Amino acid sequence: MKKTLRFLFLALCVAVACLSFACNPGGGGDREGDDKIPEQLDDSDRSGWVLRERETFPAGSKLRVKFFNGGYGRAWIDAMKTRFEADYPTVEVTLIASNQEADFTTLLGTALDGTPDDIYICHNIPWEKLAKQGKIANLDSVYNAEIYHDDNTDLPVRFLDRVCTSSLNSVRFEGSYYKVPEVQGAGGIAYNKALFDANGWTLPTTYAELITLCETISASGAKTKDGETVYPFVWSGTEAYLWDSLVYDWWVQLAGTDEFNRFMRFEDKAVFNPDEYPYLKQAWAYWYDLVCGRQSFSHPQSLAFSNLQCNMAFAAGQAAMMPATCWVANEIGADILSQFQCDIGLASTPFVPDAKRDAEGKPIRVSYDLAGKDSIVVAQKGKNKAVAMEFLKWMSEEENAVLFPKNTNGLLLAMRYDFDGLLRNVAESTWETDMFNILKDSTRFNLYSSSPMVYLAGTPLSPYPDGNYYGEAFEYYGDSAKPVRTPDVVFDAVWERMDRDWDMMRAAVGLS
Amino acid sequence: MPGAAASPRGKRKKRSAAKAAFVSVMLAYPVLHFAVTWGYVNFNAIWSSFTRYDIFADGNVFNGFLNYRMLWNRITADESTRTMLLNSFLYFPVTCFVSLPLSVVFSYFLFKKIPGGGAYRVIFYLPSILPIAVLTMSFRFAFGPDGFIDPILKAAGIQPPLWFGSSSLTPRMIFAYCVWAGLGFNIVLLSGAMSRVPKEIAEYGRLEGVGFARELFQIMIPLVWPTVVTSFVLGMSSVLTVYLQPYFLMGSSATAPFGTGTISLYIFNNYSSDIQGPYLAAFGLFCSVCYVPFILLARWFMNRFFKDVDY
Known part of the structure; x- marks a missing residue:
């Protein structure tokens, strides 16, 4: 028995020593400026905004969206599916609801290695790690895409200009965009x-x-x-x-x-x-x-x-x-x-x-903004990456972004809304009215670091x-x-x- | 010569090769299972406790004893970590010196075929087959202003305490739940062991005028001692394994408030990706290394009480 224990102990020491030498010392990486808020277009006057020309996809195209079915419910994503399919008649959207947080936190890395869905929506996704591993798609092209053209100023309104300013500290890794923040809301x-x-x-x-x-x-x-x-x-x-x-x-x-x-x-x-x-x-x-x-x-x-x-x-x-x-x-x-x-x-x-x-x-x-940890990411190996990217751009359009607050009682996508418009056209309850007013009038911050x-x-x-x-x-x-x-x-x-x-x-x- | 029968030696060789193949095939799965689920998992946990996960290197990087040093600092300097360790350790006396003795006594009563024994057996075992989420919720909701305990106490002129809102009482409520819900499993084990005791022994005792207490302590317990030892050792391991009970009873809170945290609950609550793995592996290993010798010692000690009896 003693000999066996001695052998096991020695074997363990040797294994630890070998592995320690075999390992990459690691470290490094440059995240300088990832949390800096990029400059955004002044969107106080939207009267001259003209919608971009949307992409088209061949018949039979598909899009699979897996989302955490939690506190925000699923009515908003159901509404988006219906409208997206109406706007893109050649695309069929499949929604996969999960109330298991582990599907998005601990298990997502494995799922992204296999045959992943196209879009994942949840909080606490370890997106920095997935970005480094190349498992989620670089979204620079989405962030730089023109969603509207402002005819008054002749300037493009990019996706970046549509994202809620206070959430932009949490979307870049080593200088590139990898996630879209999902929700904004005040406490x-x-x-x-x-x-x-x-x-x-x-x-x-x-x-x-x-x-x-x-x-x-x-x-x-x-x-x-x-x-x-x-x-x-x-x-x-x-x-x-x-x-x-x-x-x-x-x-x-x-x-x-x-x-x-x-x-x-x-x-x-x-x-x-x-x-x-x-x-x-x-x-x-x-x-x-x-x-x-x-x-x-x-x-x-x-x-x-x-x-x-x-x-x-x-x-x-x-x-x-x-x-x-x-x-x-x-x-x-x-x-x-x-x-x-x-x-x-x-x-x-x-x-x-x-x-x-x-x-x-x-x-x-x-x-x-307590909701700052929510993320929308696109699978690098997703079969329908182009449709997924288009879905994100489509979601940032004003008339589509509004589907979220219409179905969630005062919660908003992490997009820059016209709060006066929301107060006029969407707010029905006291809660919604108060929430939109607070979001409109306050400087927001989140705990992302x-x-x-x-x-x-x-x-x-x-x-x-x-x-x-x-x-x-x-x-x-x-x-x-x-x-x-x-x-x-x-x-x-x-x-x-x-x-x-x-x-x-x-x-x-x-x-x- | 074609068609000639093989020699007896050849036949023996063939038979022993077939036997070896059969044994190998039969052993392959358990050995593989052991190698993967025990060998690999444990080796990986030990190894990763000496590393940190580095997303830039996309893998674990050797970190020496840093995780252990950080852990030691937490234990020596952080009161909440010490409370959590102490709270975990208290599951040992609760399980082994409260729950197990009660199980032995109740099992004995069931063995003695008290009136309504069948119904009691179902009642005792019911908590073991209900989902823990349902059971914890029904336990928790029995207390508090909307439960049925508080009105009874109020009617008796007693001001009910904050059952699940006090750092002195709430951990005890969780212990109470564990005793209540854990009886069934032990009772099934011990009842099974007692039912195998030959009736002649009990009849002989009765003829000799042996009373209930003497029969329980001097006849039944020695005869089912191996089962008691097994239950005791399993109970001791609860120190390292209990987490769902406090988790659900505290409303799935990630912070384990009121000193209800345990070692496994801490690991469960804090693991969200590979990045947390190494530190938590160090934490788990440290606790195991410190505690497992006590389990082995307790087993050795208990096995010395009574000799195994075949019947």
Whole structure:
């Protein structure tokens, strides 16, 4: 037995040594500027836009689109299939729905090696890796293609000019385009409009007004039809990260987009030092003061609620507000909302006192785009690559892009829409109206990072490398027997670890 | 000479060649299966734990012990990682010293053919055949304001706690679920073993005036000891394998809130592509290397209690 073990150990050592010598040392690659936003055409006046001449395909052409059948539903892609087939009578579109995220994350690389479908639509696709491996198609020709010609200015309106500006930091790899961002949407505070109207409450525009509103709601003694108390907020302990919608907005309000982008490049560990980079800690402290310091503002079951239970409590009117993502209205569903006779809207994150201001002295409205990780990619080995490319161009046309918000209750493709047109012609619900208004008026940002410490790392770096601590901070607040989770403690601990581990973390992704 | 029968020696040679071919064919699949699913998978995991995935090189690049150093830093400095390891380890006493003894006792009652034993057998085994997603949901929804437990407590004048919203209580709720849902599997194993015990032994004990407790502890348990040891060892391995229970009970949350994370759940939640593979392989291997000796030691120790009995 001893001999066998000794032999196995030796064999393992030899194998590791041999393989280590056989391996390419790796490293390198140039992603300089991949996250820079390219210049886009001013599209405020679209009156002179003339649609391009669309491509034609031989009879019997096909297109296979595999999509994640999740929070956005499938009505939008069904509508697109119908219209695309009408516009291209020689093409038959097949939609393949999957609710398995692994089909797009861990398994997609293998699928792209075999006989892949033509287009894949999902979030968390490891597109940088697939691009490097040559498994997804280079989309430079699509991004440079002319979709409209502006007769007023005699300038082409390229596909690039049609893509939502704030998503353009997440589409290039080593200087080329490989993905089309799928969705844009704002986060903020979902509010129960029926409750607000019935009680005469008004939406807060500043942090101070938000506190006052919460105090008013708490003091009002408002009850639901079932006699349940109405609380200012309800949120889910299992999905406490949804508070990011507010905290990240406050972070960018305080820091401005340049400082936010500096953080997300993760080039210097100093961004984790709260003395040098105080903005995220300040934003978190605003949250701490609002939610932990005023526990009566939260529905008492919040910590114990799953996301589903939280949504139901909100729809049932047990709370006036809820930290929200852009897909909340879809997630709750029109049926549930009508069953509870609940009309919900989306309020943008109130301004904190020291928010950055524009030239006129007004605080700058920002909005965190949680949907920034969604991708549309084209398979390099797809049999119908030309049709797939044409589909993307077709999708960017105004009348086709509008099919998405028409079928998703306030969500939008990551295209540059005419928001006034949407407000006039598409917005039917309070949620849609609010969403379009916020997207129209805000500077948007997302959490995509082109840093190797994110897309190359075994434990990808994020603004909260040790977790966001929302749940713990709320639970432990004021309990001397529990660990302290004040802003000082949380951010000092993060800095201590990052200061100590930074070089090792860089080495782990091949950076010296 | 044409048509002449082969010599006995030739026949023997032919027969032994045919036998060798038969044995080879019969062994080919299991050996191949072992080589691929055990040999290759484990070797690949060990190797990749010393690498990092580099998309520019399109493959794994040797990284020395960096993954292990990072892991060690996490364990020594990060409270949540330590909580997760401790929480995983607690599945050992829960499974082996709560769930298994209960299973032994219930199996014995079933063996003694208590009234309604058949119905109890179905009740105990039902959780084992229901999909875990359904089972976890029904367990979770039994608690909280919309469940049936809270109103009962309220009627009794007790303020119900936040069952699934407290870092002190929620991990215990998951342990409770594991005990409840895990009984069936052990009971089936142990009932099967007890049913093989010759009736004569029990009858002899009865004639000698042996009571229930003595019969259970001094006759039945020693006789089914190999099955108990197997269940114990399987229970010990839950430390490294439990993940679906906390995952579903915490609403499929990727963050395993309230200290409900486990070793496998951490790996499950954090693996989204080859890039995360090496670090997670190091994590899994580290935990296995530290824990497997305890399993082997426990098996060795338990096997010394009673000698195997053939009946």
